[in-house]
Amino acid sequence: MSASGPTEDPRDDLRVTPPKTVAAGVPAVAHAIEYSLAQAGPQRTLLTLLSLNQAEGIDCPGCAWPDPKHRHKNEYCENGAKHVNDEATTRRVTRAFFAEHPIAELDQKSDMWLNHQGRLTEPMVKRPGATHYEPIGWDEAFGIVADGLNALASPDEAMFYTSGRLNNEAAFLLQLFSRAYGTNNLPDCSNMCHESSGSGLGETLGIGKGSVSLDDIHESDLVFVVGQNPGTNHPRMLSALEETKRNGGKVIAINPLPEAGLFRFKNPQKARGVVGRGTEIADQFLKIRPGGDLALFQMLNRMLLEAEDAAPGTVLDHDYIAAHTTGFDDFAAHARTVTWEHVLTATGLTRAEIEEVHAQVLASRRIIVCWAMGLTQHKHGVPTIREIVSFLLLRGNLGRLGAGVCPVRGHSNVQGDRTMGIWERVPDRFLDALAAEFDFEPPRAHGYDSVAGVRAMRDGKATVFVGVAGNFVRAMSDSDVTEAALRSCSLTVQISTKLNRSHTVCGETALILPTLGRSDRDVQASGEQFVTVEDSMSEVHQSRGRLAPASPDLLSEVAIIGRLARRTLGPGGAIPWEDFEADYALVRDRIARVVPGFEDFNARVAVPGGFRLPNPVNSGVFPTPSGKAVFVVNQPDWIEPPAGHLVLQSLRSHDQWNTIPYAMNDRYRGIHDARRIVMVNPDDLADLGLADRDLVDLVSVWTDGSERRAEGFRVVAYPAARGSAASYYPETNVLVPLDSVAEISNTPTSKGVIVRLEPAGAAGAAVG
Numbered sequence: 001m002s003a004s005g006p007t008e009d010p011r012d013d014l015r016v017t018p019p020k021t022v023a024a025g026v027p028a029v030a031h032a033i034e035y036s037l038a039q040a041g042p043q044r045t046l047l048t049l050l051s052l053n054q055a056e057g058i059d060c061p062g063c064a065w066p067d068p069k070h071r072h073k074n075e076y077c078e079n080g081a082k083h084v085n086d087e088a089t090t091r092r093v094t095r096a097f098f099a100e101h102p103i104a105e106l107d108q109k110s111d112m113w114l115n116h117q118g119r120l121t122e123p124m125v126k127r128p129g130a131t132h133y134e135p136i137g138w139d140e141a142f143g144i145v146a147d148g149l150n151a152l153a154s155p156d157e158a159m160f161y162t163s164g165r166l167n168n169e170a171a172f173l174l175q176l177f178s179r180a181y182g183t184n185n186l187p188d189c190s191n192m193c194h195e196s197s198g199s200g201l202g203e204t205l206g207i208g209k210g211s212v213s214l215d216d217i218h219e220s221d222l223v224f225v226v227g228q229n230p231g232t233n234h235p236r237m238l239s240a241l242e243e244t245k246r247n248g249g250k251v252i253a254i255n256p257l258p259e260a261g262l263f264r265f266k267n268p269q270k271a272r273g274v275v276g277r278g279t280e281i282a283d284q285f286l287k288i289r290p291g292g293d294l295a296l297f298q299m300l301n302r303m304l305l306e307a308e309d310a311a312p313g314t315v316l317d318h319d320y321i322a323a324h325t326t327g328f329d330d331f332a333a334h335a336r337t338v339t340w341e342h343v344l345t346a347t348g349l350t351r352a353e354i355e356e357v358h359a360q361v362l363a364s365r366r367i368i369v370c371w372a373m374g375l376t377q378h379k380h381g382v383p384t385i386r387e388i389v390s391f392l393l394l395r396g397n398l399g400r401l402g403a404g405v406c407p408v409r410g411h412s413n414v415q416g417d418r419t420m421g422i423w424e425r426v427p428d429r430f431l432d433a434l435a436a437e438f439d440f441e442p443p444r445a446h447g448y449d450s451v452a453g454v455r456a457m458r459d460g461k462a463t464v465f466v467g468v469a470g471n472f473v474r475a476m477s478d479s480d481v482t483e484a485a486l487r488s489c490s491l492t493v494q495i496s497t498k499l500n501r502s503h504t505v506c507g508e509t510a511l512i513l514p515t516l517g518r519s520d521r522d523v524q525a526s527g528e529q530f531v532t533v534e535d536s537m538s539e540v541h542q543s544r545g546r547l548a549p550a551s552p553d554l555l556s557e558v559a560i561i562g563r564l565a566r567r568t569l570g571p572g573g574a575i576p577w578e579d580f581e582a583d584y585a586l587v588r589d590r591i592a593r594v595v596p597g598f599e600d601f602n603a604r605v606a607v608p609g610g611f612r613l614p615n616p617v618n619s620g621v622f623p624t625p626s627g628k629a630v631f632v633v634n635q636p637d638w639i640e641p642p643a644g645h646l647v648l649q650s651l652r653s654h655d656q657w658n659t660i661p662y663a664m665n666d667r668y669r670g671i672h673d674a675r676r677i678v679m680v681n682p683d684d685l686a687d688l689g690l691a692d693r694d695l696v697d698l699v700s701v702w703t704d705g706s707e708r709r710a711e712g713f714r715v716v717a718y719p720a721a722r723g724s725a726a727s728y729y730p731e732t733n734v735l736v737p738l739d740s741v742a743e744i745s746n747t748p749t750s751k752g753v754i755v756r757l758e759p760a761g762a763a764g765a766a767v768g
């Protein structure tokens with residue numbers, strides 16, 4: 001099949017209704033219950049929802065938004081309920097299913113169809129030359145992986161990918177196994193999303209994490225929500241912003257699309273959310289061009305400097321700048337050169353809009369900037385984050401209540417996995433601690449990130465791919481190249497809960513190793529286990545499965561990784577894999593000795609709600625080389641499409657979780673029964689000579705002159721920013737070349753794709 005999409009073609013079923021201007025409310029509850037009951041039935045739905053996000057319950061796999069201190073009985077959103085019950089489904093993928101469906105046939109199915117087949121139930125193998133997966137015992141499966149790894153000329157010919165679903169204990173063991181085996185090839189989904197945040201924050205503040213807590217959000221005078229769609233991707237953030245508003249704070253939303261959750265929120269937990277109009281969220285909305293955020297913050301910084309000139313000693317926090325920062329003079333000199341002409345072109349905003357933001361900034365003592373992939377997945381994503389840090393430093397908006405940086409992460413433990421050492425460039429101090437604790441010398445050379453990993457497989461430098469959780473082939477950019485790279489491997493191994501496209505894109509030998517989900521009860525030799533996760537605000541807490549496992553033949557991720565390690569590394573060594581599998585508390589004891597901030601881990605995580613990892617920035621300590629926060633000079637950068645072209649951003653629909661659509665709808669945006677659509681401003685459509693519902697191909701054009709095509713998209717006239725377009729991920733991943741990445745972070749530039757819209761079939765007609 002074409003990597004760009006499923007064969008089921010819903011184009012002609014497209015139905016469009018007006019986009020919603022209010023998020024959540026009773027309809028959200030109804031949709032959550034309807035989906036949950038259809039997947040998991042009444043009994044399992046009741047069990048999951050009663051324990052979801054409770055102190056001793058299941059941590060929601062939906063996103064990384066933190067739990068409040070005082071929890072309601074129903075502490076979840078529509079999407080959280082859907083995600084956990086999608087995992088708790090009663091549907092099963094059995095050996096009979098695999099006997100009935102050849103892999104080539106499964107490869108023709110859509111992401112949604114594959115997911116809806118249900119939970120995997122036993123290990124399966126595709127042997128060399130086979131057309132089908134067949135059952136295999138765990139022991140033989142581990143032997144195939146061990147033999148495959150041990151046959152490589154170098155450990156660096158293998159890679160161990162993970163997504164943010166993995167819990168802390170399993171993540172710690174995965175990186176330990178990888179390094180004991182001999183490689184730092186530990187790509188993860190963070191490489192594709194918030195790597196620019198980590199790079200930008202690490203360079204300027206010395207730590208690649210957010211600094212704020214929920215209390216900060218509640219107490220802030222002004223919260224910026226930039227490049228982010230909280231109503232779909234982190235819905236309970238709206239409850240926090242509702243609190244901000246009730247406390248008198250303001251919200252400014254900046255995004256190319258006017259998303260429902262940015263405007264009004266009806267909190268279904270509150271009577272006013274059920275019967276009233278709900279809470280207005282954004283006091284001001286800026287419909288910015290994709291990639292214009294760097295220019296906007298550069299102008300806001302120039303305006304702060306000029307306001308200080310006009311009223312010395314009243315705008316900037318000179319004491320903070322002098323005590324805690326370096327680079328101010330160079331930064332300020334450069335900031336004054338930013339021109340209105342450039343900023344208005346780059347942003348598509350008016351001067352009056354930006355002046356209104358500036359006035360609000362001057363009126364606010366405590367400011368937070370939140371962001372997501374609308375900033376990070378651009379070529380200049382890292383400079384944008386650095387500019388935001390400078391914006392906050394100018395007025396001392398770090399380290400005090402109601403102020404700070406807030407990268408909002410999408411996958412539930414993506415931040416925790418990085419803390420546990422899932423990082424191809426982990427610092428030497430982490431490796432030193434690992435060496436001391438486990439008595440081996442870890443490799444020091446940096447490993448492959450996701451983009452470098454695909455290049456390595458494509459070029460024959462890596463031939464064994466082990467994926468723990470996630471759906472690598474659909475998450476990565478350049479779908480055709482990524483698929484070919486995976487198919488060229490001698491061995492692909494996917495440790496998964498449900499069927500996905502990464503199982504149909506096989507190496508010569510392919511294994512599916514089915515694992516327990518977050519919602520499954522996990523019983524080991526020492527008794528029932530819990531695992532831990534770290535959310536977007538560095539809170540570490542328990543997650544405990546409540547349901548009978550989907551099959552008696554499942555193993556936990558901790559068990560699978562430990563057994564793979566034992567089989568690959570052989571007997572002996574100082575790592576007690578069997579003990580770790582028997583009692584996860586023993587893993588946490590070791591984490592406590594290796595990872596800073598986890599001292600006394602078992603005792604502290606036993607407290608309901610867990611504990612918060614320290615962020616030195618909040619104590620005025622910046623672990624940068626200079627020991628201070630850094631103002632960085634960023635050269636102006638924005639996306640300037642040639643005439644007749646638009647800047648496309650890929651995004652998720654409301655009825656979608658990461659790479660997996662749950663339905664063919666995008667309820668908040670009013671798109672129904674279709675996914676191959678492209679949203680474009682009506683005025684741009686008129687300029688391009690196109691009409692609403694025209695059928696087009698998306699053709700991306702790149703600086704090296706190459707073009708890529710995704711065929712058959714229905715145009716939807718939509719109130720997007722002028723000059724922009726939006727379409728769904730992963731169908732549009734095919735448009736982003738592997739080498740189109742953000743500076744420094746290497747994140748694929750999925751939010752800044754220059755495209756032209758060609759009438760569908762024009763390419764074939766021209767050739768023919």
Ligand code: SF4
Nearest residue numbers: 060062063077080236
């Ligand atoms: S906000 Fe995120 S973590 Fe919370 S219930 Fe919703 S999807 Fe789950």
